[in-house]
Amino acid sequence: MTRTTTSPGRTARIPGSKSITNRAALLAAAAQGTSRLRAPLVSDDTLAFRTALTGLGVPVRATDDDTSWEITGGGRGPTGDADVWCNDAGTAARFLPPFAATGTGRFTFDGSPQLRARPLRPLADALTRLGADVRTESGASLPLTVRASGLDGGRIELDSSLSSQYLTGLLMAAPLMRTPLEVGARDLVSRPYIDMTIALMRxxxxxxxxxDGTLRVGTRPYRATDLHIEPDASTASYVFAAAAVTGTTIxxxxxxxxxxxxxLRFVEALRKAGADVEIGADATTVTGTGRLRGGFDLDMGEISDTFMTLAAIAPLADAPVTIRGIGHARLKESDRIAAVAKNLVAAGIRxxxxxxxxxxHPGVPAPTRIACHRDHRIAMAFTVLGLAAAPGTITLDDPACVGKxxxxxxxxxxxxxxxxxxQEEHR
Known part of the structure; x- marks a missing residue:
């Protein structure tokens, strides 16, 4: 494993969490009054989400430097008719239709071809059972139209085996429903994201x-809140992995x-791979030890957005690494398992x-141009592999897709x- 020289003990500047930013933005839109989000992530996905909210009639005011957003909610769902463009943002396509359905009017959601390919049937079916009139493309994807007159609440069962975002969208909309909502989430994946949602809702x-496996949300209204957005742990996985493969401290x-x-549990995977990890009260530090251990089998189903980071650097380990429980990652921005596998094979890795x-399996990466599939996580994960490979070994076909x-x-x-x-970041 080749080290890349840098000063010891560097501090990384990681932008705000996308997951927290978009959840908090919707909760602020649903609350009565003006909420302030400090240090929100400013990226393609969060700007698409913010624009979608304004398209639904929610006032959003950002400071000139975008370090603070003020969002004024009316304590209810939106009213009127709107065509809402979600771009590539899966959170917009899954969180906003339930919010819209608690209001009154006709709301059509659409997005990029990449987003249109992602499934929506479990969410559409759940909204229909709660009293909304929902139409989707072939019953399964965008564009999706909601003819809204409020949602009833009550008890439903939700297939959560494809994504936790369907459940998150329903939970966040629940306080705006006419009666309390009870959801039995079958085969739930990515449970930590639901825990995040619940913490923010509270x-x-x-x-x-x-x-007993049932989530219950009452109809107590949301209240406006000031919230500081913590750095994005999924994004931090790349600099933590970079520390591990270069023998440095980040x-x-x-x-x-x-x-x-x-x-943030990704750092435990790095600990298993031989890195030194310190999780403190207000910061996390990873130090590479100069070698990467393999020979382990790890279930990353609950933190699947980081499995690509580990898989991309796994060729540098001294024994094979197996990652399990990630089948739902095939339904993200790309088929992430296939994309990682094909890129590694192209680099000569078994x-x-x-x-x-x-x-x-362990191996020395051969020069290859990584097929990013317009997937930010593929691009960033393989860039980390490139840090420990010979200069110029790893290049990206779409370096700008990290803007998501x-x-x-x-x-x-x-x-x-x-x-x-x-690399040049031109699309």
Whole structure:
């Protein structure tokens, strides 16, 4: 494993959490009064979400430097008719239709071809059972139209095996329904994201409880709240992995043991791989030890947005690494298991792929141009592999796709690792 030289003990500048930013923005829109979100993520996905909210009639005022957003909600769902463009943002396509359905009017949601390919049937079926008139493309995807006259609440069962975002959207809309909502979530994936949703809902005043696998949300109204957005733990996985493969030390302030984000658990995977990890009250630090251990089998189903980070650096380990429980990652921005496997094979690495798993064997990456599939996480994960490979070994066919969640990724990596040569970010 080749080390990339940098000063010891560098502090990474990680932007705000996308997951928290978009959840908090919707909760602010549903609350009565004006909420302030401090240090929100400003990226393609969050700007698409913010624009979608304004399209639904929600006033949003951002400071000139975009370090604070003020969102004024009316304590109810939207009214009127609107065509809402979600761009590539899966959170917009899954969180906003339930919110719209609690209001009154006709709301049509659409997005990019990439987003149109992602499934919506479980959400559409749930909204129909709660009293909405929902029409989708072929019954399964965008465009989706909601003819809204409020949602009834009550008890439903929700297939949550494809994505936790359907459940999140319903839970966040629940305080605006006519009666309390009870949801039995079958085969729930990515449970930490639901825990995050519940914590944020409670921060905005909602009453949420859980018993015997059923989540119950009362109709107590949301209240306006000021919230500071913590750094994005999924994004931090790339700099933590970079520390591990280059034998350096990277600290991310603002991500400590009380983080709302389950993806901070990625550092435990790095600990298993031989890195030194310290999770403090207000920061997390990873130090590479000069070698990467393999020979383990890890279920990353609950933190699947970070499995690509581990898989991309796994060729540098001293024994095979198997990652399991990630079948739902095939339904993200790309088929992420297939995309990782094909790119590693193209780089001369032996890979075994299953429906919900991938095994990566040790090897020296050969020069290859990574097919990003317009997927920000593919691009960032393989960039980390490139830090430990010979210069120029790893290049990206779409370096600018990182703008979905971290527009300044290449610039920040160059600041942390001066030897890194950023690629042109033109689409």
């Amino acid at each position: 921060r905005f005043g909602a009453e949420v409880s859980e018993s 600290t991310v302030p603002g991500l400590g043991r009380d983080s709302l984000q389950g993806d 890979v075994e792929e299953g429906r919900d798993r991938i095994t990566v 969640t971290f527009p300044g990724f290449h610039t920040e990596l160059r600041r942390l690792f001066p030897a890194y040569e950023p």
